[in-house]
Amino acid sequence: MSSRKDPEVPARPNSGFSRRGFIQRVGIGGGALGTGPLEKEAAAAPANVAGPGPVPITLNLNGKPVKLTVEPRVTLVDALRNYLDLTGAKRVCDRGTCGACTVIMGGKTVYACTVLAIDAQGKNIETIEGLATGNTLHPVSQAFWDNDAQQCGYCTPGFVMACKGFLDEHPNCTEEDVKHGLGGNLCRCGTYMGVRKAALQAAKAMKGATKNG
């Protein structure tokens, strides 16, 4: 993994709008919000301001530190896809609804379109590229294949990551649990029947792997 193929990022001393800027302004101006975390973040910002031009950051991706340079407004999914060529996570709704960009960050499944790359620093980030061991599929990926839980496959990496995150927390899940636990991922081809079976097969396989290993 390297940042060799980064897009050219020209210096932008007078940048306009950024997501982070938006969050800060909401935090300062939104009196009704009270003394929430946004306001604390905004108050702390002047001492540690990043951007609006590109800034060097380090992401801990699949156990390895990776350096890249991005504007503070770049989301984690865009950082992975546009700057690091880690394209398993897909950008579909770009608004935290569909789950196609799901990764596991600090042990929690997150929509990578709703996390800024600069805010993802210092946390372990697992992407689908880190799941397989050589040519051996991770048990969740294997189960998706075995149960034909994929058609076009565009939602599949996000679904696999959501499933892995869910099973890490709910190793003894039932089919009813799966219907709730994987409700944050959408598929357009209609692979849900296969996904239900895949999740249960993977739960069994992952438990077996734990016992044996």
Added chain:
Amino acid sequence: MANTPDYNYPPMDKRKIIGQRYKRLDGPAKSSGRAKYSSDLKPPDMLFGAYLHSPHAHAKVTSIDTSEVEKMPGVKAVYVAAPAGTEINWQGYEVAAVAATTEEIAREAALKIKVDYEVLPHLVKDDDLALAGARAKQGGERVVGDPDKAFQDAEAVSEGHYGIPVVYHCCLEPHGQVIQWKPGADADGKSDEIHAWPSTQNVPDYATSLSQNLKVPATNIKVRMDYIGGGFGSKFTPDAWAIVGANLSKKAGGRPVKLYLDRAPELMIAGNRPSAYAKIKLGGKKDGTITAWQTESWGSGGFQPVNPPAQPYTYANVPNIREVRTTVSLNGGSQRAWRAPGNQQASYLTCCAIEDFAAKIGMDPIEVFKANAQYAARSGAADTYRYQLDKAAELAEWKKLWHPRGQSGSGTIKRGMGVAIGSWNGNGHRSQCRTVINPDGSVSVEIGSQDLGTGTRTIITQVAAESLGLQMGQVKLVIGNNDLPPDGGSGGSTTVGGVSTSTRKAAINALMKLYEACAPALGAQPEDLEAVDGHIRVKGSPNKSLTWQAACRKLGTTSISEMGAHNGQAIPGLVTGGAAGVQIADVSVDTETGMVRINRYVAVHDCGMVINPRLAESQVYGAVIMGISTALYEERIMDRETGKTLNPDMEFYKLAGIGDIGNIIVHMDIREENDKRGVIGLGEPPAVPICAAVGNAVANAIGVRVPRIPMTPAHVLDTLEGRNA
């Protein structure tokens, strides 16, 4: 060889690879995230494109100023798609585009382009025909038989009104492409070359379409696509974004440009399913036979007029029909083929009207559908429908669970059952395939097709392996670029019939050449040989055989390269059209909240010879799930006053999730009499009847017809409160 080779498939019980439940070949690439979709690509020096779209539904561009944006650091090209004077007829129309070194800069730059509009009056809703004014155009009257007399003579008459809205394709991978226009790049340095990596259902025809627009010879346009993230009928042509992307690339000195639609424009402008509304009157006998049918229908496919589909659907041979269809031009994005175009609307209108007639005469709708199967338009289909109606009823426990309309007990949660039918042609398209057998025994199958996730890779490989007597792993398949023998676009459920037939022919033709090469060594005539289990052997003398490797060594140093072609005409036993399906929904309706839940959903379908039952079932599951989503949740919502699209996103344009679809039971109608018809496509037929089956089940549950799909709480409660227009 003088004789025409025998291309017929072995009988069902003799097949070794065809009919087996192989897992999809591209499964590991997809489930590990390694599969590279066109939208994942980043060739060297690639620029990121971004669009500026019209915020207005109807407006004229009065001025456009890109000067500030041209000077922005990082911006490499700006393209104006709607210069001053352009009339814009729907929100989201592409006004201009930018290519820049990062996506962030491109998006920011696009928004900084200064455009002035003269806003014009709009019409964005067609649910009330009276408000459409001059935008409504009547398509004339169609009369069959003597409907007036038939209604006079009818023992019973039922009437209803029904509506099915515009829905989006909502492909998860948006429309777009990575594209590179390199001036003077070919060998002589004079002609331009274009490399395109699109998200398309139509790799083989992409270059031809693009060459007409860009005036670059099709031979200089290289198209490649390995994976596509959904199409559903909306991705057949290169579209404006390919032309704009190519022009941005050319302006930027030939650097590749990635230009994909963001989600909101993806939904607003990249295609949708037209609406259909109708008032329908049915007359018939008390034994369930329909004798008269009258429809007044209207609908819209966007700005360009599109008539709603003809009625009655599938049971088209009702003897007395009167029909008036009207199209409404709206200031909304244009329709495109949407998985079985016209058929969901047609099935919804027809099957709801038949169910209402059944309720009127107090008959079980399964019996009414059977009583009218004689009207099925396709000859021979009547028996199939009767069989499938009984089969679906059995799987859904219809006899136990169905009750007459509204007799669903005194509780607030009402359970109901609904049935509907569908049909589709699905005959194979024109297709060419090349099979290469090398002296080292390796085999490649080359075909300019694409795998939309339907399993095309897998079924081509199954047909080739079966035909050559090999295992799946011994056949290398190449698809997805326009240097290969041309296949067709993947639409209309035509792919499986096309690719299976050309693949079968190419494999058999190549095998004939191999037989000629090794016949002398086996002391036999070529026509006496067969390929079985990795051996070429003499028919009837299995011990006189060569292993596949030994047989191929007889080729010396020259490979076999043979073509197989299919011309799109049905060939009995190999490929044909005409598929049927029957589906039953079992739902519960909460009459206090208006929530509809699917308990169980049964789908019975035939599609001729089934190459891979696992993948066929996945097609049906997928179509049913997509259909349940449209039946319960999906609707494009427009604002009458502002002309804006209110839900061009995935938060308020709802897709069904994993917990919303109940339990689905798929039964593939694999019987010898279906098998011997040959291969028939399956992508569309199971996507047809769902809205009707769910709508009928809701009516059965609550005792009244909810006229408008989707079956949202608002629509259900409006009906229960008597608020329908």
